[in-house]
Amino acid sequence: MTGKPLGDVTLAVLGAGRIGQAIIKATRHCVSRVIATGRRRETLEAAGRLGAEATRDNAWAARQADLIVVSVKPYQLPAVALEIRGAVEGKVVASIVAGVKLSTLRQAFPGAEVYRAMPNINALIARSTTALASEGNGRGPRASMVEALFKCLGSVYWIPEEWMDAWTALVGSGPAFIAEIVDALVLGAVMTGMPRDLAYRALLDALKATAEHLEERPTHPLELRDEVTTPAGTTIYGLAKLEASGVKAGLMSVVEASTRRGAQLGESIDKAVREALEKGLGSRRG
Numbered sequence: 687m688t689g690k691p692l693g694d695v696t697l698a699v700l701g702a703g704r705i706g707q708a709i710i711k712a713t714r715h716c717v718s719r720v721i722a723t724g725r726r727r728e729t730l731e732a733a734g735r736l737g738a739e740a741t742r743d744n745a746w747a748a749r750q751a752d753l754i755v756v757s758v759k760p761y762q763l764p765a766v767a768l769e770i771r772g773a774v775e776g777k778v779v780a781s782i783v784a785g786v787k788l789s790t791l792r793q794a795f796p797g798a799e800v801y802r803a804m805p806n807i808n809a810l811i812a813r814s815t816t817a818l819a820s821e822g823n824g825r826g827p828r829a830s831m832v833e834a835l836f837k838c839l840g841s842v843y844w845i846p847e848e849w850m851d852a853w854t855a856l857v858g859s860g861p862a863f864i865a866e867i868v869d870a871l872v873l874g875a876v877m878t879g880m881p882r883d884l885a886y887r888a889l890l891d892a893l894k895a896t897a898e899h900l901e902e903r904p905t906h907p908l909e910l911r912d913e914v915t916t917p918a919g920t921t922i923y924g925l926a927k928l929e930a931s932g933v934k935a936g937l938m939s940v941v942e943a944s945t946r947r948g949a950q951l952g953e954s955i956d957k958a959v960r961e962a963l964e965k966g967l968g969s970r971r972g
């Protein structure tokens with residue numbers, strides 16, 4: 687367990703899928719009660735095995751909860767929002783749904799204190815690096831409760847909402863980029879004749895230690911690079927190859943391109959969710 691217990695808090699996780707189950711697992715011992723929802727029997731059984739009370743009734747779950755985490759896919763959000771909107775007044779709703787903006791969440795969950803959260807895949811091992819955004823940028827009345835909940839999943843950073851796309855590129859997709867880089871370096875070692883398993887394990891050790899080393903001396907990462915780089919030694923020859931291959935410029939544009947794609951997807955997701963909500967509300971009125 688990473689974060690501190692939140693005390694007598696009931697958490698509802700609406701959408702106990704891949705990431706929803708990771709949230710249940712990591713927060714089960716941080717809160718007093720977890721209720722989880724899904725539609726299929728398999729989903730409910732999996733949530734039950736993790737210690738949550740499982741139900742298909744989103745509105746009931748929302749009514750029981752102090753804190754509601756919405757973890758369905760974007761296209762599933764309008765249906766869930768329409769089901770629970772009568773039950774969220776005065777509650778805290780944190781959405782991890784990619785692309786859906788705070789203004790849309792406010793419309794979807796009237797009277798609730800809304801937050802946007804972006805965990806990453808490392809939530810599966812309770813080591814997520816999670817961004818939180820709120821209209822008060824962390825200063826809402828119950829911001830500390832939301833922060834404490836996500837700290838049970840790993841580390842938490844409050845960011846302005848406009849950085850969410852860059853965050854998703856750097857920290858959300860980041861583990862995929864890092865996995866590619868690890869694979870490439872390991873293949874390089876295999877080319878020299880080293881067994882793959884040994885190269886892989888050794889590189890992971892070096893990667894973890896380098897991250898900790900960089901954290902211990904929070905200056906610029908290139909200071910560490912310069913310490914390793916002996917004149918006419920092996921590192922400078924490798925660095926020259928990196929430079930000639932355009933790897934650094936390539937990685938910079940990876941984050942930039944991924945951020946742009948996030949913004950583009952976010953716009954269309956947010957618009958679709960907003961339209962589906964308006965349609966759903968319209969048919970209720972009509």
Ligand SMILES: NC(=O)c1ccc[n+]([C@@H]2O[C@H](COP(=O)([O-])OP(=O)(O)OC[C@H]3O[C@@H](n4cnc5c(N)ncnc54)[C@H](OP(=O)(O)O)[C@@H]3O)[C@@H](O)[C@H]2O)c1
Pocket residue numbers: 700701702703704705706723724725726727729730744757758759760762765766782783784804805806807
């Ligand atoms: N995966 C990640 O690494 C990650 C990271 C950050 C954010 N996110 C966001 O997290 C959300 C979920 O992603 P995921 O990968 O966990 O997807 P997922 O595995 O498909 O989970 C979605 C869950 O929602 C449930 N669900 C669908 N409609 C529902 C309804 N009306 N009522 C209650 N439950 C319902 C589904 O249960 P049934 O199958 O039983 O219908 C499913 O278990 C997405 O919006 C994504 O953007 C994911």
